[in-house]
Amino acid sequence: MSNFNKDRELLPKEIDTKNRLSNISLPSLNLNAIAVATNIYRSAQGLKLKMEREVLGQYGLSWTAFSLLYDLWISGSMETKKLSQSLGVTKATVSNITNTLERKEFVTRKVDHHDRRNVFITITQAGIEAMEELYPKFHQGEIDLVSHLSIDEQALLATLLRRIIRSNNF
Amino acid sequence: MSNFNKDRELLPKEIDTKNRLSNISLPSLNLNAIAVATNIYRSAQGLKLKMEREVLGQYGLSWTAFSLLYDLWISGSMETKKLSQSLGVTKATVSNITNTLERKEFVTRKVDHHDRRNVFITITQAGIEAMEELYPKFHQGEIDLVSHLSIDEQALLATLLRRIIRSNNF
DNA sequence: TCACAATCGTTAGCTATGAAACGATTTTAG
DNA sequence: CTAAAATCGTTTCATAGCTAACGATTGTGA
Numbered sequence: 001m002s003n004f005n006k007d008r009e010l011l012p013k014e015i016d017t018k019n020r021l022s023n024i025s026l027p028s029l030n031l032n033a034i035a036v037a038t039n040i041y042r043s044a045q046g047l048k049l050k051m052e053r054e055v056l057g058q059y060g061l062s063w064t065a066f067s068l069l070y071d072l073w074i075s076g077s078m079e080t081k082k083l084s085q086s087l088g089v090t091k092a093t094v095s096n097i098t099n100t101l102e103r104k105e106f107v108t109r110k111v112d113h114h115d116r117r118n119v120f121i122t123i124t125q126a127g128i129e130a131m132e133e134l135y136p137k138f139h140q141g142e143i144d145l146v147s148h149l150s151i152d153e154q155a156l157l158a159t160l161l162r163r164i165i166r167s168n169n170f
Numbered sequence: 171m172s173n174f175n176k177d178r179e180l181l182p183k184e185i186d187t188k189n190r191l192s193n194i195s196l197p198s199l200n201l202n203a204i205a206v207a208t209n210i211y212r213s214a215q216g217l218k219l220k221m222e223r224e225v226l227g228q229y230g231l232s233w234t235a236f237s238l239l240y241d242l243w244i245s246g247s248m249e250t251k252k253l254s255q256s257l258g259v260t261k262a263t264v265s266n267i268t269n270t271l272e273r274k275e276f277v278t279r280k281v282d283h284h285d286r287r288n289v290f291i292t293i294t295q296a297g298i299e300a301m302e303e304l305y306p307k308f309h310q311g312e313i314d315l316v317s318h319l320s321i322d323e324q325a326l327l328a329t330l331l332r333r334i335i336r337s338n339n340f
Numbered sequence: 341t342c343a344c345a346a347t348c349g350t351t352a353g354c355t356a357t358g359a360a361a362c363g364a365t366t367t368t369a370g
Numbered sequence: 371c372t373a374a375a376a377t378c379g380t381t382t383c384a385t386a387g388c389t390a391a392c393g394a395t396t397g398t399g400a
Contacts, residue, residue, distance in 0.1 A: 011332060013256065020244045026306055030313050032324035037217060037312040039331035041233075044214030045258050046340025047207060052388090062356065062388095063211075074190045080379060086183065088215050093357050095380055100355070117365050117378040136196055142203040148337035153330060154202035160319065160327045161209035162181060167318035170216030222358090232386065250349060263387050265350055270385070287348040287395050 014038070040164075047145060055137045059130055060104070064089060065097050066138070069106060072123035073131040079112075080119050088170070094121075106130060184208070210334075217315060225307045229300055230274070234259060235267050236304070239276060242293035243301040249282075250289050258340070264291075276300060 010018065014035055021029060048063045056066050067087050071078060078086075084094045098121055101107040106127035112118035123131075146154045164170070180188065184205055191199060218233045226236050237257050241248060248256075254264045268291055271277040276297035282288035293301075316324045334340070 011335065016244050024302070024305070026309060028313070029309070030316075030324075032321065032328055033312040033316045034309070035328035036316050036324060036331065039328060039335055040210060040217065041214045042258065042340055043331055043334050043338075044211045046335065046338055047211065049258070049388095050338070064356075074186050081377090088212065088219070089356090090358055091379060092359080092381085096356065115366070115378085119379060132194070135194070139196060139199070139204070142207040143198070143200050145334065145338060146200075146203045146206050148333060149330065151202065154200075154206060157327070157330045157334075158202055158205035158209060160323060160330070161206065161213055163318060164213050164315065164327075165181065165209060165216065168213075168216060168220070168315060170212055219358095230385095234386075251347090259386090260388060261349060262351085262389080266386065285348085285396070289349060 010035070011039075036164075040161075047141075051138060051141050055134065055141055059134060061134075062097075064093065065101060066134070068094065068097055068121075069101060069123065069127055069131060070135070072107060072121060073128065073135075077110075077120050077122040080121060083121060101127070180205070181209075206334075210331075217311075221308060221311050225304065225311055229304060231304075232267075234263070235271060236308070238264065238267055238291075239271065239293065239297055239301060240305070242277060242291060243298065243305075247280075247290050247292040250291060253291060271297070 014031075017034060017038075018031060051066075052061075052063055056063065061069070064087060068083055071083060071086055080091060080094050080098070084091045087094065098107060098109065102109065104126075106124055108122050108124060110120045110122055112120060146157070149157065184201075187204060187208075188201060221236075222231075222233055226233065231239070234257060238253060241253060241256055250261060250264050250268070254261045257264065268277060268279065272279065274296075276294055278292050278294060280290045280292055282290060316327070319327065
């Protein structure tokens with residue numbers, strides 16, 4: 001049975017918002033913009049929480065710590081600065097997360113000999129093994145996330161989000 | 171000029187991921203699921219950071235603090251428990267944020283006389299004035315976020331995200 | 341009635357996070 | 371060649387955010 005009509009219905013919170021804002025004077029009110037912004041954040045928050053509880057908690061990893069380890073799993077080794085750009089967090093955060101991952105012996109630090117200001121973070125064998133066990137479960141969570149959408153809808157959603165990211169330089 | 175084709179192109183990180191994962195045995199690999207999960211989180215993170223820096227920083231409010239104040243602005247007064255559900259954070263976080271907002275004199279606490287376990291958080295006049303100044307700027311940020319999408323695409327994106335939220339109980 | 345369970349908000353302890361300051365290093369201008 | 375600027379990672383400080391434990395209050399079953 002199709003949920004086509006139901007899906008177009010606003011969420012309870014969206015309805016409250018709409019009612020309240022009708023009393024407030026705004027130069028222009030774009031309800032779709034509100035819905036997109038609110039629902040993007042809510043989806044992301046829900047996904048993060050679910051993954052941390054059901055998957056990443058096994059290894060005591062936060063979402064960002066997992067993302068950092070994932071980047072290293074893909075690339076082997078990266079500078080702190082590139083990691084912070086890739087993850088969208090500050091250098092300070094990368095430094096702290098690296099401390100945590102170092103304590104778990106999932107990564108090591110190495111100073112660049114050519115430029116001693118640079119520090120390379122490298123994934124260890126233990127880190128690789130953790131990722132090999134963790135990633136399939138993480139990916140299953142991603143699959144579950146979109147399992148109620150058709151393949152075409154998944155691709156469409158990905159495309160629209162990509163345009164958001166590109167046009168906002170995220 | 172249309173960006174139709176460009177938008178379907180994977181982001182650099184997505185390409186790296188795709189190359190790496192071809193070496194790892196997975197029961198099923200859904201690249202669209204990866205793209206959706208990754209891009210939802212990246213969009214949310216970018217939006218949060220942008221808003222906190224360009225808008226909410228003026229009043230020293232975090233995204234969540236603003237969301238809490240916004241809920242109170244809409245409803246006037248709410249129990250701690252309902253706030254935590256609405257915001258998708260724990261009661262402990264609501265308690266902490268309430269402390270911060272109380273220090274700024276944007277909210278007050280009131281014990282429920284009928285059930286002394288309940289605490290109502292209420293927005294103050296100063297809180298209302300802050301929201302009246304802040305919200306138009308915040309909404310402009312929401313408009314900017316989706317400004318490169320057509321009206322139909324905005325509505326479509328909102329609908330798809332709503333289905334993600336509903337089907338995952340976010 | 342009254343012990344026990346359930347419910348609520350807060351606190352404690354930890355990691356995460358950003359801004360700002362800092363120290364070390366490298367690059368650049370004169 | 372050297373002083374100043376730029377770059378990089380870390381530290382510091384504050385808030386955010388989670389889990390778990392706690393104290394206070396209310397509901398419930400015998």
